[in-house]
């Protein structure tokens with residue numbers, strides 16, 4: 549059979565999912581009278597805590613000007629405010645107000661429509677898919693094509709394959725617990741960036757997915 553390669557067909561499928569996510573974002577953000585960028589800013593502040601404008605822009609892969617406009621609109625709506633940064637008295641951090649936190653909760657529920665589709669996959673399919681996603685995100689991140697994700701594979705606490713032969717071969721030194729590929733975190737609050745790529749390289753070198 550000729551035609552597109554499997555990798556191109558997967559990329560096509562991901563684009564279709566991306567379109568569905570964008571449509572959902574526009575629909576849901578309109579209900580909250582927000583732009584998708586404003587909604588993403590609220591969600592980022594809710595999960596990562598106070599952030600500076602430059603940090604927000606880097607996290608969402610948008611320009612400083614776009615981030616600044618969106619934050620100004622959110623401030624006018626009473627959803628965020630600027631406070632002096634705890635780390636640097638000369639810098640300002642953006643923090644959500646109580647109303648902003650409520651809106652962020654609604655935004656956080658948006659991926660539910662995707663999760664219900666993922667639920668139709670078998671447990672093995674989900675773990676394999678998850679490993680593939682982590683690998684793709686890590687690769688794009690290392691090429692500088694997407695913002696840095698707070699993933700286990702790039703975390704200083706990650707010890708891949710230290711329990712080889714077990715169905716939970718990896719170890720997190722922070723929570724002192726073993727886990728398999730299905731439990732690799734993509735956005736972990738306890739993440740601290742590793743200074744070398746050893747963890748990532750060792751995880752990639754191991755071929756198949758584990759629960």
Ligand code: SF4
Pocket residue numbers: 698699700701703704705706707719720721722723733736737738739740
């Ligand atoms: S601290 Fe979080 S990101 Fe780091 S290895 Fe543990 S679970 Fe993964």
